[in-house]
Amino acid sequence: xxxxxxxxxxxxxxxxxxxxxxxxxxxxxxxxxxxxxxxxxxxxxxxxxxxxxxxxxxxxxxxxxxxxxxxxxxxxxxxxxxxxxxxxxxxxxxxxxxxxxxxxxxxxxxxxxxxxxxxxxxxxxxxxxxxxxxxxxxxxxxxxxxxxxxxxxxxxxxxxxxxxxxxxxxxxxxxxxxxxxxxxxxxxxxxxxxxxxxxxxxxxxxxxxxxxxxxxxxxxxxxxxxxxxxxxxxxxxxxxxxxxxxxxxxxxxxxxxxxxxxxxxxxxxxxxxxxxxxxxxxxxxxxxxxxxxxxxxxxxxxxxxxxxxxxxxxxxxxxxxxxxxxxxxxxxxxxxxxxxxxxxxxxxxxxxxxxxxxxxxxxxxxxxxxxxxxxxxxxxxxxxxxxxxxxxxxxxxxxxxxxxxxxxxxxxxxxxxxxxxxxxxxxxxxxxxxxxxxxxxxxxxxxxxxxxxxxxxxxxxxxxxxxxxxx
Numbered sequence: 100x101x102x103x104x105x106x107x108x109x110x111x112x113x114x115x116x117x118x119x120x121x122x123x124x125x126x127x128x129x130x131x132x133x134x135x136x137x138x139x140x141x142x143x144x145x146x147x148x149x150x151x152x153x154x155x156x157x158x159x160x161x162x163x164x165x166x167x168x169x170x171x172x173x174x175x176x177x178x179x180x181x182x183x184x185x186x187x188x189x190x191x192x193x194x195x196x197x198x199x200x201x202x203x204x205x206x207x208x209x210x211x212x213x214x215x216x217x218x219x220x221x222x223x224x225x226x227x228x229x230x231x232x233x234x235x236x237x238x239x240x241x242x243x244x245x246x247x248x249x250x251x252x253x254x255x256x257x258x259x260x261x262x263x264x265x266x267x268x269x270x271x272x273x274x275x276x277x278x279x280x281x282x283x284x285x286x287x288x289x290x291x292x293x294x295x296x297x298x299x300x301x302x303x304x305x306x307x308x309x310x311x312x313x314x315x316x317x318x319x320x321x322x323x324x325x326x327x328x329x330x331x332x333x334x335x336x337x338x339x340x341x342x343x344x345x346x347x348x349x350x351x352x353x354x355x356x357x358x359x360x361x362x363x364x365x366x367x368x369x370x371x372x373x374x375x376x377x378x379x380x381x382x383x384x385x386x387x388x389x390x391x392x393x394x395x396x397x398x399x400x401x402x403x404x405x406x407x408x409x410x411x412x413x414x415x416x417x418x419x420x421x422x423x424x425x426x427x428x429x430x431x432x433x434x435x436x437x438x439x440x441x442x443x444x445x446x447x448x449x450x451x452x453x454x455x456x457x458x459x460x461x462x463x464x465x466x467x468x469x470x471x472x473x474x475x476x477x478x479x480x481x482x483x484x485x486x487x488x489x490x491x492x493x494x495x496x497x498x499x500x501x502x503x504x505x506x507x508x509x510x511x512x513x514x515x516x517x518x519x520x521x522x523x524x525x526x527x528x529x530x531x532x533x534x535x536x537x538x539x540x541x542x543x544x545x546x547x548x549x550x551x552x553x554x555x556x557x558x559x560x561x562x563x564x565x566x567x568x569x570x
Contacts (some may be wrong), residue, residue, distance in 0.1 A: 124242065124328040128251050130301035131238055133294050134194055134231035135255040137201050139262020140291050141224050142170065142384075143412070147270025147391050147405045148284035155281045156214040160525040167388050168518035169218045173225020174232065175510035181230025182503055189315075190238035190308040193230065198299035200227040205291045229510065233503075241310035242328060244337070253423050256483050260419050262294075263387055264412030270391075271406045278402065313342055363566050367492050368501055370550055375509030377543040378485040381442050382536040383477045384513055385520040386411055386470060392521075393470065396529055397453070398463030407467055411474045418478030431488055431554050436547045438480025443540030445473035446533045453530035466529070485509075491553040492565070 145152075145167050153163060185193040204227055207220030235255050243251040270287050277283050312321035318338075325334035386393065390411050394404035426434070448469045456462035493501040524532050551565065 120328050127305050128254055131235055132255045132258040133298040134235040135258035136262040136294050138228050138231045139259040140266045143263030143266035144287055148287045152284040160521040164518045164521045166218050168514045170221045170225035171514035171517050173222040174229030175507050177226035177229025178233040178506050182233040185234045189311050193234045195302050197227045197230045198295050201295040209285045209289045241308040260415040264416050267409040267412040274405050371505040372508050373546050374485045375505050376512045378481055379512035380539045388517055397466040410471050414471050414475040415478045418475045422479045422483045432550050432552050434480050439543040441476040443537050445469050446537035450530040450533040
């Protein structure tokens with residue numbers, strides 16, 4: 100690989116040639132992250148659509164939780180299936196397939212005559228969401244040069260929360276314009292067809308991952324792709340590195356369940372699963388999926404609740420933007436501890452507001468403020484940090500297997516929150532529900548003491564450290 104100084108020297112000597120690959124890489128990232136945008140929109144759009152959907156299809160608290168959570172269960176399996184399809188047929192091929200699945204699932208939901216049919220197509224959408232979560236970041240990472248990989252890959256997380264924010268805004272606009280129509284929820288869901296079409300048409304003109312092409316023995320094709328997103332000299336230099344690394348991974352990627360018999364690997368697996376589970380048990384997606392209903396229960400009118408809920412989407416974008424700027428300047432474990440501490444405090448304040456304040460505008464706005472602060476704290480710390488640490492803590496030998504297991508468990512935890520939040524709130528109320536979240540937050544703080552620090556160390560140094568510490 101060329102050194103950073105070598106890259107800078109080349110860029111100075113040939114700025115036109117250097118800027119062209121950079122623009123091409125930016126276009127590739129923009130198109131591919133429409134998969135992340137769809138991920139965010141399809142998980143967020145149900146938030147504002149639930150009230151009219153309940154009235155139109157006659158949902159109960161239990162069937163409501165099922166309709167919301169079935170997408171997340173689908174995503175868990177979509178992540179497993181999508182990763183395998185991506186390895187076998189290519190990243191670009193898989194993203195093209197996912198765009199078709201996104202469109203099929205969306206149109207099926209829009210035309211669903213009953214909640215059972217809606218749930219079936221929500222599961223199909225979940226397969227696409229899970230597949231996108233497993234494929235798009237890998238595609239971006241393999242297209243990016245090392246010095247830009249972090250910023251390019253993190254664009255996908257930014258597009259996910261932007262998709263949720265967009266869903267909240269569009270829901271608010273459509274509801275306030277056509278809220279008197281029973282089928283207004285169908286218009287909200289239909290909007291997702293547009294980015295799916297953009298993803299399909301855009302990816303038709305995008306190249307395949309050079310890393311995947313090399314793994315298939317298509318070295319000339321891989322070099323052609325690298326020349327699109329690198330200067331010619333950098334493309335040839337990186338080609339040799341990618342070939343060597345692909346050969347190394349082919350020899351070492353033999354990890355699987357048998358490696359769990361090794362104590363230090365088993366310990367890391369439990370830490371990774373804990374990161375995923377406690378990230379979801381903050382209850383962040385109870386707000387992302389049911390925020391409008393939560394605010395209506397707090398005292399807002401239906402139209403005011405759907406507008407107020409857009410604040411959750413806005414602070415999600417702001418929070419993750421700040422997190423990406425400070426993540427490499429603050430120790431990971433410190434950031435985790437502060438995040439869980441803030442979240443636990445705001446959970447307690449939400450619960451106390453629901454218990455102690457009389458019904459009325461003061462109670463409604465207090466709950467809104469504390470919910471918004473909770474969402475901001477979550478997205479500014481634990482939200483992106485858990486995904487980053489999952490990519491850092493596992494050794495090369497079992498990385499694909501371990502991350503796949505942890506993401507599967509994360510999605511299942513997400514689905515359980517989505518499934519049980521409505522009936523739990525209906526049974527015990529807002530206050531007790533958030534007191535439960537606060538209790539889980541205290542357990543997360545204890546768990547944080549077992550999480551290793553990973554900032555400022557290479558992956559090889561971390562592997563040696565974990566083997567020595569946990570053996």
